[in-house]
Amino acid sequence: MNDILTLAQIVTSRRQTALPIIDLDQAPDSRESQLVGLLLTGTALTPLQTAKALYGQATSANLVALKRLKSRVQAKLLNHLYFLDHSDPLSLVSRRYQMACLDLLHKGIALYTEGDYVLSQRLLRRCLTEAQAGEFTAYAVQSARQLCTIYAHLNKPAAYQQMDRLLQQQLAVQQLEDEAERLYTSSSLALAGTVKARRTLLPQIPEILKQLEVLHRRANSYNTFSFQYRLRIAHEELLGNFTELMRLTGAAARQMSQGKLNARRFDLRYNTFMSIVAYLRGRQPEKGLRLAQTGIQHFACTSSNWFLFQEYHLLLALHGKKYSYAQQLLLLVAQNPAGAKLRPAALEHWDLYRGYVDFVALPTAPGAPPSAARWALLLPEHSRDKSGQNVAILVLQLLHHLRQQNFDEALVRLERLRKYQQRHLLGDQAKRSRLFLRLLRGLADTGFDPAKARKRGQPTLEMLTSTPLPGNAFAEVEIIPYEHLWELVLLQLQLRPVKG
Known part of the structure; x- marks a missing residue:
């Protein structure tokens, strides 16, 4: 009881005069809840509209009151972050364990500053145990260091x-993890940058992976494994391996x-996605x-990851x-x-996919609606913000x-496509796109006659089929494999013969 008594004395003597959170379960009878x-x-409301809704009219005094109200509400909502529910099984698995460490660390340090060393020790040791179980080295270091101070x-x-011996061990591991994180982060930033930056870095990745392997052997921690694993994944994906x-x-x-990886840290969702x-x-x-x-069951349908x-x-279905x-x-x-929360670029992705699905799903429908979104029809021959999708568009x-059957526009x-190929589809990585465009140009050369186009394009089709998919470093997206798309184009022409 002494521990609880001390805690009760600290909380009652140091509590804030105003409740630091908003009771979200009560009826909205306060301005804050409203x-x-x-x-x-x-609904996006302007300050004038918000003031009128809350105070009845948008006077200068009410606008000042609204500004103060917004500041109080923001502060109280931030305080609610201490009480978020992290038990959702569809969220990142490490989150609940990481937040548990932070919670224990915060409480332990707060009690130490108030002079309660008994309960502070207990919470910090729990934090240390949780941090070691989850291989959260940074939290293990902080809790061990605070315990050293108390002892x-x-x-x-x-x-x-x-x-102190434990602290020195954790500090040594943390130093290795920090170096691994530096190598991984700098590499990831370059790989996510321009094509030129990727081309420059790709030859260096094997040596960086060797350095990460050495760091992992020395630290033998989940963090060093994760940095090495994710960079290797990115490297193989970009190369097309x-x-x-x-x-x-x-x-x-x-x-x-087999229990060889930390179940509190391994992100099954990421691994399933990359698979x-x-x-x-x-x-x-x-x-x-x-x-x-x-695998979709591992993702919350409200998340962007879904x-x-x-x-x-x-794409797998297509x-x-x-x-x-x-x-x-x-x-x-x-x-x-x-979906209403998706960025415009993500919505355009789905628009592009819908255009292709419309084309392949109803090839025989008379008077079929346009199979392309309006934005796609109006795009120039090269749009920088659609990098990797220009050919698909x-x-x-x-x-x-x-x-x-608008063959004049088809020729345009x-x-x-010919101009885009000359300017941008260069090197071995673009070979499949170049071969497919050669097939499409054969349509015009044969007067959009499907039989003649098929015969003329057979050698090119064989070359296309034998050409592997390129890596993601420089490739154009194939929403439908070019071989399949060629057959669908010929089918479309067969079903809608050229009018004489």
Whole structure:
């Protein structure tokens, strides 16, 4: 009881005069609750509108009061961060354990500053235990250092020396982890940058991976494993080594199931996502589709990660010629209210996919609607913010005009594709795109005659089929594999013969 008594005395003597949070479960009878209610409606209100809704009129005095109210509400909402529920199984698995460490560390240090060394020790030791179990080295260092301070203050040399040895061990590991993080972060930033930056860094990645391997052998911690693993994944993906990517993700999943990786840290969602990327790019859409159908359960449908996962789920369906299933996925995504929160670029991705699905799902429908979004039809031949998708957009424009039998406009798109190829589709990484564009140009050369185009394009098609998918470092996206898309284009022309 003495521990609770001391805690009660500290809390009652040091508590704030005003409640530092908002009671969100009560009826909105206060200005603070009313403002939160207005914010949660999702309606964008100006300060004048907000003042009028809260105070009845938007006078100068009420606008000043609103400014003060917003400041108080923000401070109290920030205080609610101490009480968030992190038990959602669909969130990042490490989050709940990381936040538990932070919570214990905060309470332990707060009690120490108030002079309660007994309960402070207990909480800090719990924090240390949790940090070691989750391999959160930074929190282990902080809790061990604070315990050393307490033991020194209490004149407990044996306890101090034991904790100091642990602290030195954790500091050594943290130093290695910091160096691994520096290598990983600087590499990731370069790989996420311009094509030039990627080309410069890619040859250096093997040496960086060797350095990370050395650091991991010395530290033998989850953090050093994670930095090394994620950079290796990124490297193989960018180079197009999809067989190796499948091996890496599969090996990690097996290690996890065998208890060789920290279950409090290993992100199964990330590993599942990279596995389906590997299956997609490695031309095994059937296996990837099976994994995607079970893997989606690990993602909350309200998160942006759910939509990203569904993008690859959809691409797997399209690459596996499951066009009806692709339609079902598009409908599922469209019905998700969380889609309203997506960035405009992400919404355009889904628009682009929808254009392709419309083309392949209803090739025989008379008077079919345009199979391209309006923004896609109006784009120039090269849009920098659509990097990696320019060929897909230009091809979609071409498909749209082929469906409409508007061959004059189709010729314009073919010319745009030719110019884009000359300027941007260079090197071995763009070989598949160049071969596909050669097939498309054969349409014009044969007067859009499908039989003649098929015969003329057969050698090119064979070359295309034997050319592997490039890595993601420089590649254009193939929403539908070029081989499949060529057959669909010919089918479209067969179903809608050129008018004489």
